[in-house]
Structures are given as structure tokens and as C-alpha cells.
Amino acid sequence: MIDNSPLRMLRTGLLVFGSMLGGAAGAWIMLQLWGNVFQSDGPLLQSLPASGSRHAELNQPLDEAQLEKFSPEEQINIRVYDQVNRSVVNIQTITFVRDFFNVVPEAGAGSGWVLDQQGHIVTNHHVIGDSQRIEVTLWNGDAYPATVVGQDPPNDIAVIKIDAPAEALVPVSFGDSSALLVGQKVLAIGNPFGLERTLTVGVLSSLNRMLRSPETGRMIKSVIQIDAALNRGNSGGPLLDSQGKLIGMNTAILSGTGQNAGIGFAVPANTVRRVVDQILQFGKVIRASASLAMTPVQGGLRVIQVEPGGAAERAGMQGYERKVVRSDFRVYQIWDDSNADTIIAVEGKRVTTEDEFLSAIEERQPGAEVNLEVVRNGKRRTVTLTLDAD
Numbered sequence: 001m002i003d004n005s006p007l008r009m010l011r012t013g014l015l016v017f018g019s020m021l022g023g024a025a026g027a028w029i030m031l032q033l034w035g036n037v038f039q040s041d042g043p044l045l046q047s048l049p050a051s052g053s054r055h056a057e058l059n060q061p062l063d064e065a066q067l068e069k070f071s072p073e074e075q076i077n078i079r080v081y082d083q084v085n086r087s088v089v090n091i092q093t094i095t096f097v098r099d100f101f102n103v104v105p106e107a108g109a110g111s112g113w114v115l116d117q118q119g120h121i122v123t124n125h126h127v128i129g130d131s132q133r134i135e136v137t138l139w140n141g142d143a144y145p146a147t148v149v150g151q152d153p154p155n156d157i158a159v160i161k162i163d164a165p166a167e168a169l170v171p172v173s174f175g176d177s178s179a180l181l182v183g184q185k186v187l188a189i190g191n192p193f194g195l196e197r198t199l200t201v202g203v204l205s206s207l208n209r210m211l212r213s214p215e216t217g218r219m220i221k222s223v224i225q226i227d228a229a230l231n232r233g234n235s236g237g238p239l240l241d242s243q244g245k246l247i248g249m250n251t252a253i254l255s256g257t258g259q260n261a262g263i264g265f266a267v268p269a270n271t272v273r274r275v276v277d278q279i280l281q282f283g284k285v286i287r288a289s290a291s292l293a294m295t296p297v298q299g300g301l302r303v304i305q306v307e308p309g310g311a312a313e314r315a316g317m318q319g320y321e322r323k324v325v326r327s328d329f330r331v332y333q334i335w336d337d338s339n340a341d342t343i344i345a346v347e348g349k350r351v352t353t354e355d356e357f358l359s360a361i362e363e364r365q366p367g368a369e370v371n372l373e374v375v376r377n378g379k380r381r382t383v384t385l386t387l388d389a390d
Contacts, residue, residue, distance in 0.1 A: 083244040086139040086170040087114045093131035111190035111237035117166040123236030125158045150279035153215040157275045175245030177268035188228045190237025202228030224248045230264035239266040287362045289390035300344035311385045345373035
């Protein structure tokens, strides 16, 4: 169901107008609009009705007798949607960016899902990015401003928080993404093109894909590939199994047009759980680090610099040396790499890119020991590092 209330239509029109106008005037319009949406006694906008079937709108239980007329496959779809649709939220953002002359407001939208009744919402990092304004709309149409708890760009995961009544928050139940099988049924719920809580159904097409993060350029590992339709606005929504358990978070599509082409990707639920737990505990993800900088060269990764007192320096590794050179009455500095280490393998596994090295390090915990195969001055040796916390 699409809400066409005058209040929401006016607000949406002003958002679009402010975004198109740009500059200081557009920024002022959008700031005023967002500033007036929320009052001290709660959200002003409460007119957005729940989408989907009538029992979902009224928060009524399913009529089991009515379900009998549907096929077993259809009953699974109906039950999963009834179980999870109230957990899915609509996220709208405004980001102010500077062009050559002005500060220009940009509006964005995406999906998310309720983690707990304390108001924590999980979504993609790229949905909220560096937004200055974030608004979350729940299944009942109530809208709330959100604050960022923490983000993990390498895995495209973010946690935000709203101040909403516990009874309006319906958490998603986690499943185990390590037990997935190609061919099993998957269901996705999100807000494609702003159409709230849309259900799409498909199969799990492949496991252990690698997806490059648009934010960091790093590879997200063990990504789930699906053929359930995903479009703009689905990002951050839950991917579910036939029991309604979260098995992933929808994050990207492969398409030449920007619309669904039958190839979608989701971050696995076990990765989401691990990252979210750390964000809630520390406000960020704590990763293991070798405390060094490197650059790709033929045959491996040349160490540029080691952090003073860090894991690499403690293990005796060396980077470039700064030397003073005097020539023709001039004095200048050069960086000498003749004694720098070149990393060729981590725990016996060859590494040729920075991403391969970081992935091998970050899958371990801070304080763990890791063996590196390095070459210095043509001599190969094994170096044992005790990893730092980054």
C-alpha cells in the first residue's frame, strides 16, 4: 500500500525540490523540513500505513483455516512474511556535499532490520555513509531520527539506533549461514524504489563469492549469491530462509542497468553477527594488525614502513630506510629499500596483493601468532608475529 496522505506528499515534494534546487537555498529547505518533522513528544509523521496483507497491517495472527487454500510453497512465503515483515524498516538519509560553488543536499534511501527492542537497527554502511540526517520508519508508519552506533566499511555493515517503544520493535531471529546449501529457498524483504516491505523469493545461487566493497576497495569474503529480485532500496534488508531466520543482509546486485538482473549478493549472517557484536561492545570492529605498511612488487609485498613498537618491528622486520645523501654541494634525503623485507606468504599461503595479506591477518584475533615468509637481501626466512589490535 502506498501512502498518498497530503502531509507525506508535501514533505516528499519538498525533499525532491530541495534536492533539485541545491545550494544554500536547497540545504535550508531540507534542514527546515527535517528539523520540523520531529517534535519533543515524538514523530509528527505517523500516517504511513503498513504495506502488505491486512493481517500484517492490523498486527493480527494468521488465519490458519484461510491458509489451507494455498499450496505448501505459498504457505511458506506467507508465514515467513508474516513473521518478519514488521522487523524491516525504511531508512531515508540526507547528506550535504560541497560542489564547486555550493553545499548541495542529497537524499538517499534503503532498508534495514530491527536487531533488538533497545532500538538498534542494522543496515549497510553504504546506505547511511556520512549522512547528516537519518530517519527510520517502522512497520506501523512511525518515523524516528536515528544516530550512528558504529560502522564497518570493509564488510558494508552499520548499526544505528532509534528511540522507539519496545512494543513497536520486532527483532529478526538469526540463523546459521555456515549451514547453507546451494539451491535452498531464500526470501528477501526490503524497500525497492521506496515500496515498503516488499517480498521477493528465489534460490541460493552460489556460496563463498567475493565482492569488492565500493567504500574501501577491500574484498568482502564468503558472500552469498541469490537470484531473488533485488533493486535500488533493497540494500540493508534481511535475507531469510524458509523458517524466517536471518541468513544474510542484502548488499549489492550485478547489473549493467542498475536494476535487477537475477544476480544479487548478501553478507552472510555469521559475519553480520560477529561485526554487530563488536560494534555494540566497542563502537567499532577490533581487527588484528601486523602494524606495517606495504606495496605490491614482483613476487610479493615490499614492506615500506613498520610501526614503532608494533608487531612487525617486535619481530625484527624492516621497511625502507631514510638516508641522507650529499652530492655536488647538495644534501637531500632518499628512501632506500635495499634492506626492506618482502612478504611472500602467510602461514604457507602465497600473498601477492595487500587485500590477500590483510584478509589472512584479519581472520585471526589480536594476540595470535602468525608466521610470515619473507625475503631480505635475497635470503628467505620465517618471521613469527604476535598480532596487535587495530
